[in-house]
Amino acid sequence: MLVKFFSEMIFCFLAAYFYAMIMNAPKKTLIYSSVVASLGYMVYNYCVNQGSPRLGFFLGTTVIAFFGEIFARKFKMPATIFIFPALIPIVPGFGLYQTIFALVEDNIFQALKTGVNTFLNIGAMAVAMAMVSLIALKMGTRKTE
């Protein structure tokens, strides 16, 4: 169980690292955004194992956005550079795929069910991101953003 947990964190780290490279992230931010990615994924994974995926989307994104803002301050770079590659492993791609697969199978009910679920999960992620960036803005230390 624990081995699976940590191996998934490492896979997540590597996936985010190389994804950040495709997106041309600055070299010195690669490690940090990947660490943020695996931290967020760990929180998400824990919540999914506890049986509440939507809370996982929310908390995972909160963690990612929070650390993204911290590193943004530290490196004096936009927070997006850290948040964007880190968010990708959490984005509900599997839900989207299942929706389409259900449509192909002509199972409209299943498609609607997974589709609405996926949309709500994305909504949970957006609310988390908006919340953290609002708090960061109110803290007043933000300069260029």
Place this chain on the structure above:
Amino acid sequence: MEIISAKLLKIIKLSAQIILENGGETYRAEETIKFICKAYDIKEIEAIATPTGFYITISSDGNENSTVVKRIRKRTINLQKIADVNNVSRQIALHTIDLDEALEELEKIENDKPHEYKYTQLYGGISSAFFVVLFGGGIFEFVVALFTGILITQITKHFVNLHSYQFFSSIVSGTVIAAIAIVATLAAKTGNYNQIIVGSIMPLLPGLSMTNAIRDTIRGDLISGMARGAEALLVAASLAAGAGVFIYFAYSLGIL
């Protein structure tokens, strides 16, 4: 004063353009414009940025206005360029570089490609492969996704160079991913094509656009929120449609 405001307008136009063309948020473009102008005591600044273009009006004395309108046509993602523009705008605000130097820097950022990593195709493949493992794939799925990812990164890069619509790029990528995944699992008589398809699609998903769309709408930037939402929906739907076409094809042939 006249000369300064003309140069300043050029600088803020270029920086907003780079930010929007390389995947920056609209509010970042607006804030950067305001941030630079504040350093030069511009009396009135109005900036409206949307993902498809922006309008800026500045007035240095409060009487005469200068306006610039710019249409944004290509939108890719290049985080390095956003960081560079951020850096330049910081330097302008601290007055460590003057306007001529800033303009030169920005032009260099826009035209040069010094920061592109080598072998991006390979990295795309590795990224897809690890996403597959994350979704529970084994060694077979890993290898197939590696090659799919390399091919897909090559295809998307090619479409960017063609300045073609993102719709076609996504639909072709979706079809290619589904085709390779299904054919490979059928040929090898082992493996799970679902995992390969999802893992390979992951790097192409408009995850940031989706969350940004809702975030912009929450912030009150309704136009850019709707525009980003439409973009995200278009990309996701065309990816899914591309994959769906091949899966449907395989279904109706009875090989799935």
